[in-house]
Amino acid sequence: MDARVALGAKFENWLALGFDDARCPVRNLLDQIGDRWSMLVLAALAGGAKRFSTLARALPDISKRMLTQTLRRLEADGLVHRDVQPTVPPSVTYSLTSLGESFAAPLLGLVEWAEANFAAVLEARARRAQAA
Amino acid sequence: MDARVALGAKFENWLALGFDDARCPVRNLLDQIGDRWSMLVLAALAGGAKRFSTLARALPDISKRMLTQTLRRLEADGLVHRDVQPTVPPSVTYSLTSLGESFAAPLLGLVEWAEANFAAVLEARARRAQAA
DNA sequence: CTGAATCCTATGCGATACTG
DNA sequence: CAGTATCGCATAGGATTCAG
Numbered sequence: 001m002d003a004r005v006a007l008g009a010k011f012e013n014w015l016a017l018g019f020d021d022a023r024c025p026v027r028n029l030l031d032q033i034g035d036r037w038s039m040l041v042l043a044a045l046a047g048g049a050k051r052f053s054t055l056a057r058a059l060p061d062i063s064k065r066m067l068t069q070t071l072r073r074l075e076a077d078g079l080v081h082r083d084v085q086p087t088v089p090p091s092v093t094y095s096l097t098s099l100g101e102s103f104a105a106p107l108l109g110l111v112e113w114a115e116a117n118f119a120a121v122l123e124a125r126a127r128r129a130q131a132a
Numbered sequence: 133m134d135a136r137v138a139l140g141a142k143f144e145n146w147l148a149l150g151f152d153d154a155r156c157p158v159r160n161l162l163d164q165i166g167d168r169w170s171m172l173v174l175a176a177l178a179g180g181a182k183r184f185s186t187l188a189r190a191l192p193d194i195s196k197r198m199l200t201q202t203l204r205r206l207e208a209d210g211l212v213h214r215d216v217q218p219t220v221p222p223s224v225t226y227s228l229t230s231l232g233e234s235f236a237a238p239l240l241g242l243v244e245w246a247e248a249n250f251a252a253v254l255e256a257r258a259r260r261a262q263a264a
Numbered sequence: 265c266t267g268a269a270t271c272c273t274a275t276g277c278g279a280t281a282c283t284g
Numbered sequence: 285c286a287g288t289a290t291c292g293c294a295t296a297g298g299a300t301t302c303a304g
Contacts, residue, residue: 004228004236008179010243011190019192025250026172026243034166035276040158047140052286058143060151063278068287078256089285090284096136099252104136106245109238111142111158118157120231121164124210167296184266195298200267221265222304 032077037062037070039107042096045080046104049095079103164209169194169202171239174228177212178236181227211235 014024022028033039037059044050044058056067071094074080079100085091096104146156154160165171169191176182176190188199203226206212211232217223228236 003240004178004233007175007236007240007243010240011175011179015190025246026175028250028253029242029246030168030171034168034171036162036166037277039162039166043139043143043158046136047143056286058147061278064287065279065289066277069277076257076260077253078259079253084286087285088284090287092286099249099256101136102249103245104139106238106241108135108139108142109241110161111139113235113238114157114161117231117234118160121160121209121211124231125208127210128208169297193298196267197269197299198297201297216266219265220304222267224266 032073035070037066038074039110041067041070041074042079042100042103042107043111045094045096045100046107049083049093052092052094055094074100164205167202169198170206171242173199173202173206174211174232174235174239175243177226177228177232178239181215181225184224184226187226206232 014026017023019027033042040059040062041055044055050058052067052071055071056062056064059067062070071080071082075082078097081095081097081100083093083095085093146158149155151159165174172191172194173187176187182190184199184203187203188194188196191199194202203212203214207214210229213227213229213232215225215227217225
């Protein structure tokens, strides 16, 4: 696999650079979006702009608290744009920035891998459960 | 962006299917490898098989506890192979399975995005900090 | 050298109630 | 509608110690 080699080379590189936490983009990325919701919110917004309550319905089991928190962080990182209409009642619309849109490609890659290999993972777990 | 549209479509699909936690590959994937270490361990192994202590040195700030735990889970999911040499002292080597190698491609995509857009993210954060 | 076991703390995250 | 505030639990994960 070519990607494997490239990835291995990159890792050796980080290692040589001392793996500085603040300067390692990967560590930084994982710290931000490696949580339970960020990627799902981004996927939800990939289809187009959505209002707060629409997002809440789209992510069935997220709490308002976490939805707010997640959106705020994505906004701070420049991935999501927040548009407030000062009407009564207020209407707030979230959408991907161009930076957020650029993240759709790698995220899609991850999603496709997950879909393609989910069966294999389940099988591996089953084998292990059986062995025990 | 084409990937954005594809991602949006996929999301609508999950939504229509009820978003069942146990059957959604993406939720499942994120629950497993969406932690702090899994992706880094996979990246470390992308360069080739490594021993336990080598991995520990390669990931400067992982504790033995988390390294063991992470490796065990990746092994259970069929991404990593564990090879024990019954010598004294014992020598245990970890390597990617073919399934694990297949994950290198999407992971590399993520890493490349992180490297390419890290500056933009930092800039967004800086703008926000300045505004406050 | 490669873990397993135990202890402890930080915090992710949900539930609920309240506000403009 | 779109949040904020407060509470409380479950878990992630580090530090340390023990074992084969």
